[in-house]
Amino acid sequence: MELLLGQVLGFDGDHTAPRIDEGLVLDAGRIVAVGSADRLRRDFPQARVTDHGRALISAGFVDAHVHYAQTAIIASWGKRLIDWLNTYTFPEEMRFADPAYAADVASRYFDLTLANGTTTVCSYATIHPESVDAFFAEAQARGLRAFAGKTCMDRNAPDGLRDTVQSAYDDSKRLLEKWHGRDRLSYVITPRFSPTSTPEQLEALGALWREYSDCLMQTHLSEQTDEIAWVKELFPQSRDYLDTYEAQGLLREGAVFGHAIHLTEREKARLREAGASLVHCPTSNTFIGSGLFDMGLAQTLRVGLATDTGGGSSFSMLRTMAAAYEIGQLRGNPIHPSQLWWLATQGSARALRAEHQIGNIAVGMEADLVVVDLASTPAIEQATRRADDIWQAVFPTIMMGDDRAIKAVYVGGTLSSGCRSAG
Incomplete structure (x- = not known):
């Protein structure tokens, strides 16, 4: 005591x-x-x-949207989202088929986050089951409460980073049954985003989520305008970006959407009705040139705060709070220090449905x-x-x-x- x-x-x-x-x-x-x-x-x-x-x-700070596998490429120069993925992210993530490499990065990642006062993260891994095992094994060894899932992609990615509808479902289910609820660990069903998943894969992950309804589901939503235009081309039948998830059973309480900058009024209304969470990633949104998040959404939605490393340019939630303040100023909404601190702790915990624990x-x-x-x-x-x-x-x-x-x-x-x- x-x-x-x-x-x-x-x-x-x-x-x-x-x-x-x-x-x-x-x-x-x-x-x-x-x-x-x-x-x-x-x-x-x-x-x-x-x-x-x-x-x-x-x-302790709660970082509600990260890519631990991008630790080594943080602060890479000069790209917007789609070019960032192709130039930096995908080549780096291909290395995580090697369990030793994945374990080394996981250890380094948690060294960096703990040094910055972050005690819980919700991370995307890569398509490789080894990347999930490495993340959870390291978090477990340190006694951390942590969230993560295998990233699922069956199109618009390099050969070494694509799975299939069936393998995404099977791998995710096996990893979920292995890690979810073990010590302080929680599995998160994780389609990367609609452009890299076919409707069939999204539907399979929606089915998995119905089977394991106590899990979270995380993905990206409306980060950049050119991404939104790409989604419209890929899903011409959908009403908007959110509908690409909603139609496949990926919108309800426990859904955690990163970024959510360029939302339509219909999307805002459906997110509220469904009880979904949004995660504001301010250093990433400015570093990659995505846009300015509307913190007014926090009045009616669960909103957390995140570094989004490595698209985000810092492992520090202090720097993330500062960036959120600066974005608020640009939108005419100077966020009070009390709200900034709450977002980095209780707000992010609420976004992850863990406010009763952390x-x-x-x-x-x-x-x-x-x-x-x-x-x-x-x-x-x-x-x-x-x-x-x-x-x-x-x-x-x-x-x-x-x-x-x-x-x-x-x-x-x-x-x-x-x-x-x-x-």
């Missing part, structure tokens, strides 16, 4: 109801108490005390935590010193912070060995 002291940030509901406490108690991988330092010392005299001073203690500091939640130094660099420290409230103190770290701000990370109540305070 351990008592952590600091500025403990939690939310009672949405981002409009933040609270700051003085401490929390961890036991057996969960949060068992939150409150004032005096009360917690009195009620838990046997607890080992770790005092993080003025650092912010938060739920993404917030409250009694009974799993003890995945990040401890953030709010004075990690001279520039941030001098700005924070002028703060009149907690959000003025947090905002400079959102806008200028990086892995130097991550003082400690706890996974399942255990201090991660990759963090500064661990030595």
Whole structure:
């Protein structure tokens, strides 16, 4: 049992109801108490005390849309979506047929995410079952709550990256039965996006999702205008991009759509009616030139936040929050620091239907935590010193912070060995 002291940030509901406490108690991988330092010392005299001073203690960041297999190609120059896939993504993903290569990248990927305070990710793998096994094995070894699935593609991809209708179904089912619900792992049914799946493959994955209705389904939606035009050519019978999924049984609660920038009014209405989730990927959307997400959608839809590495240009959810703020400014909607932080924690957990487990500091939640130094660099420290409230103190770290701000990370109540305070 351990008592952590600091500025403990939690939310009672949405981002409009933040609270700051003085401490929390961890036991057996969960949060068992939150409150004032005096009360917690009195009620838990046997607890080992770790005092993080003025650092912010938060739920660990939840990155709701990533491609761990693109770790090595992050920050590659000069392409938009379709050229990005053909030039960088597909050649790199072909390497994941090699289990040793997949395991090496998975290890490196989790080193990078944990160093940035991210304790849960929802990842696309590649078409290779080995890539899924490598991801989940590494996450399991680290005790992480993690989501992933085999990426399915049976057209418009190189020979070495195409499966079939049947193999996509069979491989996904076998991997799902192997990994889903094992320790803290969750399988996600994963068609890459409509241009790389035939209607028949999407229909087969829709059938699989009906068989395993407690899983999530993730894919991409309306990321770029030229992609949307391509979808219209490939699916002339469909009303819009979303309909390519809806018609095949891939739209309901538990559907997680990345990007969703250029939505029609019909698509917005159907997403709301179905209870689907959207994931905002701001560094990716600016880096690849996709467009500006409308955060107003978060008023009526579950919206999470994500790095979208490697199309996204950073492994840091701090940098991702900063980019979301900048996009909000461009749309005339400056997002409050409380909402940015909520999106990177509880908002993303809600998008993944895991808000009862992760993404917030409250009694009974799993003890995945990040401890953030709010004075990690001279520039941030001098700005924070002028703060009149907690959000003025947090905002400079959102806008200028990086892995130097991550003082400690706890996974399942255990201090991660990759963090500064661990030595």
